[in-house]
Amino acid sequence: MRVLIQLRPSPDVIAAVAAPDVATTTADVTGGLPGVALDHSYVPVALPRPRPAAGGDPLSMHQPLDFSLAPEDASVLVRGEISDDEGAARAALLPAQSDVVAVYADPVIETSLTCGGSPPVGTWEDVARLLAVPALAAEGYDGAGVPLAICDTGINAAHVGQRLGRSCTVDGERSWNPGGVSGEPGRFAVDHGTMCAFDALIAAPAATLIDIPVLLSRRQGGSAMDGLLSDAVAAFAHLRTVLDAQPAGSRSLVVSNSWGSFSPLWDLAPGQPGNYSDNAAHPFNIIVGSLEQAGADILFAAGNCGSECKDRRCAFPARPIVGANSHPQVLSVAGVDTNGERVGYSSQGPGRLSDRKPDIAAYTHFAGSRAFGDTEPDSGTSAACPVAAGLVAAIRTRWPASRLSPSQLRTLLHRTADDRSTVGFDYDYGYGIADPAALIEALRKVSGSRE
Amino acid sequence: MVLVTVELPPGATLEQAAHALGLAEDEVDTGYGLVPLDPARGLYALRVTEEAGRRVPPAAGPYADPTIEPYGPPS
Numbered sequence: 001m002r003v004l005i006q007l008r009p010s011p012d013v014i015a016a017v018a019a020p021d022v023a024t025t026t027a028d029v030t031g032g033l034p035g036v037a038l039d040h041s042y043v044p045v046a047l048p049r050p051r052p053a054a055g056g057d058p059l060s061m062h063q064p065l066d067f068s069l070a071p072e073d074a075s076v077l078v079r080g081e082i083s084d085d086e087g088a089a090r091a092a093l094l095p096a097q098s099d100v101v102a103v104y105a106d107p108v109i110e111t112s113l114t115c116g117g118s119p120p121v122g123t124w125e126d127v128a129r130l131l132a133v134p135a136l137a138a139e140g141y142d143g144a145g146v147p148l149a150i151c152d153t154g155i156n157a158a159h160v161g162q163r164l165g166r167s168c169t170v171d172g173e174r175s176w177n178p179g180g181v182s183g184e185p186g187r188f189a190v191d192h193g194t195m196c197a198f199d200a201l202i203a204a205p206a207a208t209l210i211d212i213p214v215l216l217s218r219r220q221g222g223s224a225m226d227g228l229l230s231d232a233v234a235a236f237a238h239l240r241t242v243l244d245a246q247p248a249g250s251r252s253l254v255v256s257n258s259w260g261s262f263s264p265l266w267d268l269a270p271g272q273p274g275n276y277s278d279n280a281a282h283p284f285n286i287i288v289g290s291l292e293q294a295g296a297d298i299l300f301a302a303g304n305c306g307s308e309c310k311d312r313r314c315a316f317p318a319r320p321i322v323g324a325n326s327h328p329q330v331l332s333v334a335g336v337d338t339n340g341e342r343v344g345y346s347s348q349g350p351g352r353l354s355d356r357k358p359d360i361a362a363y364t365h366f367a368g369s370r371a372f373g374d375t376e377p378d379s380g381t382s383a384a385c386p387v388a389a390g391l392v393a394a395i396r397t398r399w400p401a402s403r404l405s406p407s408q409l410r411t412l413l414h415r416t417a418d419d420r421s422t423v424g425f426d427y428d429y430g431y432g433i434a435d436p437a438a439l440i441e442a443l444r445k446v447s448g449s450r451e
Numbered sequence: 452m453v454l455v456t457v458e459l460p461p462g463a464t465l466e467q468a469a470h471a472l473g474l475a476e477d478e479v480d481t482g483y484g485l486v487p488l489d490p491a492r493g494l495y496a497l498r499v500t501e502e503a504g505r506r507v508p509p510a511a512g513p514y515a516d517p518t519i520e521p522y523g524p525p526s
């Protein structure tokens with residue numbers, strides 16, 4: 001949480017800050033504040049005191065005012081950052097420190113945040129460059145032999161191959177349809193799942209796709225473009241058999257999920273035993289934990305309910321990263337554009353099952369699969385999730401779960417992410433943007449320490 | 452329909468699950484079947500009618516079966 005801190009140091013310091021010909025620094029104003037990472041690149045600013053005209057109300061800003069920069073009246077602003085975990089509490093307590101007058105939010109101001117209707121920002125080739133795909137390939141991280149499940153609306157492999165300029169492999173034997181869904185693996189209509197498959201293969205071009213069209217469910221309560229969570233339960237049970245069928249020493253499975261629950265209307269209220277959004281004991285949240293424990297890397301999109309330009313379907317009044325999308329044993333993925341800026345629709349934490357969500361950010365809103373038309377971007381955290389899943393699948397080429405558990409890999413992704421704040425984790429970007437070059441270097445060290 | 456859970460030995464059948472929960476066959480989604488959630492715990496899930504879900508022991512549920520939707524493109 002970025003903050004502006006209003007201080008009232010000694011009058012001579014205020015006079016120095018206010019003097020246009022005297023250079024002052026944050027260190028001249030304060031020796032430090034507990035729990036605040038001060039931004040020493042920020043030049044302190046003298047803040048005049050508003051004073052009502054004679055006889056005016058001393059507590060009202062709604063009247064004619066004079067402003068005094070006299071040292072006995074003025075104060076000084078410095079800039080810093082407080083950990084998101086304790087932002088509100090610390091901001092409330094800091095004024096008890098000597099010199100601190102008040103703490104104010106310092107929100108990001110931007111001219112053109114990427115939102116739902118924005119044109120593409122960069123291309124999938126830019127994403128490949130940002131993901132250091134040649135460096136990954138040079139290290140043998142291309143996804144060869146790694147099963148990568150796309151749980152979505154089904155994959156059209158011909159479209160993916162045509163857009164990538166190379167063939168892609170869909171494993172029909174290990175793919176699975178929910179009850180009532182017909183259609184062959186890799187031959188579904190071009191739609192959301194095709195976009196996800198394309199985006200996953202950017203970093204893991206040799207991965208083997210497993211087609212799980214869970215969002216095509218036609219069970220009672222479903223519609224053409226949504227499914228029911230019970231089908232995801234069944235899909236994950238199938239994926240457990242896919243994982244268990246592999247030799248224990250070389251086992252790997254990456255599961256990409258670009259979906260979630262937009263509304264509490266279909267759920268029981270938080271606090272009720274049968275609730276999904278906030279309840280780790282819900283059957284789907286149990287099977288997610290069980291599959292991860294068995295060795296699967298599970299990724300979920302953080303969601304498109306970011307405060308700046310949320311999807312109109314978002315109906316949770318707060319904390320929109322819900323259910324398995326906020327599960328402590330999954331990687332919850334936020335979205336950034338190819339300029340590294342968070343897209344305005346990317347959901348912000350804290351999560352409901354686990355506070356520290358999202359985990360990391362990955363690229364979205366780029367020209368890629370053209371699944372929605374020639375000019376439409378691959379967008380939403382729906383695209384960011386498979387982009388990150390592809391990176392995970394690439395790493396699994398040489399690091400099966402027996403060598404590096406899903407939990408250990410998540411920790412490495414956290415540690416190596418490109419931090420977008422100065423205090424580590426934050427609720428916009430999580431630990432930062434996934435950084436493949438740093439991840440490769442960290443894996444070299446892990447490998448060296450084990451030899 | 453709602454989700455309920457039941458603990459049974461490995462290899463359990465849907466019939467055994469229905470019997471353990473005191474449910475009739477027409478109260479259970481046989482097309483959905485008996486789905487293993489956590490093999491180590493012998494924990495399974497099945498779909499049942501809302502009426503049947505209200506009769507199962509509290510530890511078994513019922514659990515919500517919400518609609519899930521793709522997270523994109525944002526609208």
